[in-house]
Amino acid sequence: MDKKEKLGDMFEKAQAELDKLEGQMDSIDKDIKKISDDENASVKYNEGDDIDTSIKNWEEFLKINQSIDKQSKAVFDSQMKLYESYTKKVADTLAAVKKEVAAANAAMDSSNAQLNGLEVKMRSTIDGYVAVAQSMNRAEIGAACRSFLPVFTKGA
DSSP: OOHHHHHHHHHHHHHHHHHHHHHHHHHHHHHHHHHHHHHHHTOOOOOOSSHHHHHHHHHHHHHHHHHHHHHHHHHHHHHHHHHHHHHHHHHHHHHHHHHHHHHHHHHHHHHHHHHHHHHHHHHHHHHHHHHHHHHTTOHHHHHHHHTHHHHHSTTO
């Protein structure tokens, strides 16, 4: 498996975990709606315009809202934990991929530096042979020596 496939697999694995968290978030959203719907369905409205009826209705609203607040807090706490887990997963995956890329780049930089050093030595050696060939008036030997360079410096 090459490095790119490995990095792609890291993203795919993380995305699967994020999808799972998103499913849990959707479930929490449904729980929040259900809490509100259930509480509102239990409201007992009293008919009338007098102050005592209004007070009873407001007391009922207060009880419902206190209940919704208490239940919602627990749900929101769970939701915040999921959001934090989601964000952490994204950050951790990104950091891991960047670390892998940096390691691969470092290995490539080291390899390239070694190859560049070897190419310098090869050119120096070939230059020496070409100089000797020229001093002997043997241009064909110099040309044969130079013909090695394109083989070793492809892509340079």
